[in-house]
Amino acid sequence: MLIDAKQAFTQLSEDTLITRVKSGDQNAYAALYELHVKRVYGLCLRLLADREHAEDATQEVFVQLWHKIASFEGQSQFSTWLHSVTSNIAISYLRKHKNWLQKVVSFEQSGMDEQSAADCQGLNGLDKLVLRLPERARMVFVLHAIEGYRHEEIASMLGMAVGSSKSQFHRARQLLKEWYENE
Amino acid sequence: MNKPDFETFLAESINNTDSEITPQKDLWPGIEKALTHAPVSQSKTILWPKLAGVAACSVAALLSVQLIFSGAEPATSVAMSDYFTQQKQTLLVQYQNQPALTDNWQQQLAELEDAERAIKQALENEPENPALLKMLAQVYQQQLDLINKVHAPKWQQI
Numbered sequence: 001m002l003i004d005a006k007q008a009f010t011q012l013s014e015d016t017l018i019t020r021v022k023s024g025d026q027n028a029y030a031a032l033y034e035l036h037v038k039r040v041y042g043l044c045l046r047l048l049a050d051r052e053h054a055e056d057a058t059q060e061v062f063v064q065l066w067h068k069i070a071s072f073e074g075q076s077q078f079s080t081w082l083h084s085v086t087s088n089i090a091i092s093y094l095r096k097h098k099n100w101l102q103k104v105v106s107f108e109q110s111g112m113d114e115q116s117a118a119d120c121q122g123l124n125g126l127d128k129l130v131l132r133l134p135e136r137a138r139m140v141f142v143l144h145a146i147e148g149y150r151h152e153e154i155a156s157m158l159g160m161a162v163g164s165s166k167s168q169f170h171r172a173r174q175l176l177k178e179w180y181e182n183e
Numbered sequence: 184m185n186k187p188d189f190e191t192f193l194a195e196s197i198n199n200t201d202s203e204i205t206p207q208k209d210l211w212p213g214i215e216k217a218l219t220h221a222p223v224s225q226s227k228t229i230l231w232p233k234l235a236g237v238a239a240c241s242v243a244a245l246l247s248v249q250l251i252f253s254g255a256e257p258a259t260s261v262a263m264s265d266y267f268t269q270q271k272q273t274l275l276v277q278y279q280n281q282p283a284l285t286d287n288w289q290q291q292l293a294e295l296e297d298a299e300r301a302i303k304q305a306l307e308n309e310p311e312n313p314a315l316l317k318m319l320a321q322v323y324q325q326q327l328d329l330i331n332k333v334h335a336p337k338w339q340q341i
Binding site for chain 2: 026123
């Protein structure tokens with residue numbers, strides 16, 4: 001029955017779904033989730049470089065989105081707005097889930113190990129290298145090179161200087177080049 | 184066939200990157216559950232005893248670090264690991280038949296062991312970094328304090 005309802009809702013336009021979700025319709029929300037979950041998860045996985053964390057963060061995005069969607073006024077495309085919400089939640093997720101040691105000494109988490117990255121399904125060659133980057137370099141690279149954010153925006157999102165964002169991007173490129181050429 | 188140079192690879196890969204990746208498990212049931220059930224905010228009440236425990240242990244750890252690093256011989260991570268591993272095993276054997284005062288001490292111990300692994304990983308690049316060595320000593324000491332704290336009756340009064 002639920003599946004039928006979801007199928008019926010997927011025929012509706014995104015605008016109609018959003019209107020229904022704003023009025024508290026969970027079936028419409030399930031359909032909206034189906035439309036966007038892969039893109040949200042893709043961004044979370046690239047930013048967090050951990051499958052389980054990406055799954056958790058994706059769930060957090062959709063739980064928070066349910067409460068935030070009333071504030072979406074349609075001034076930008078919904079996908080653009082959701083993208084921004086997702087980036088911010090993934091960054092905040094990473095901060096919240098650092099262990100006490102990483103918080104105290106600003107330890108930078110290393111990326112995914114080579115084998116785990118290679119085992120990730122649905123990723124191209126560059127993605128598999130990106131997941132191995134250290135945390136800050138990876139986030140800057142994903143946000144700038146793949147998602148198209150400007151360094152000024154990234155600096156604001158990640159709480160770093162614009163110059164740091166640029167140097168992390170350079171560091172990411174150097175590492176990617178080294179790994180690619182040694183493959 | 185020669186592989187393309189890095190710049191070509193990068194440009195082509197970015198252009199062809201599929202922004203969509205399918206999660207390996209169905210995430211909707213968890214979301215639906217979270218939407219239909221009011222969140223039970225217990226995490227803060229659980230966190231405070233843990234933070235208090237970590238703070239108390241830190242005092243003991245700092246004292247032990249002073250002892251370790253005041254010696255004439257530089258303490259290497261290997262020597263430190265050997266010493267604390269032995270101490271930890273002794274305590275675990277000593278308390279193995281004694282009930283613990285808390286249920287989640289093993290989880291707390293696992294978190295400290297995670298921190299230990301993270302520091303050891305960093306030490307692989309900088310084996311003589313004094314700040315890292317101090318942190319390793321602190322984490323080891325906190326593990327010992329935790330094991331003592333949850334098993335020794337005198338801590339029940341605190």
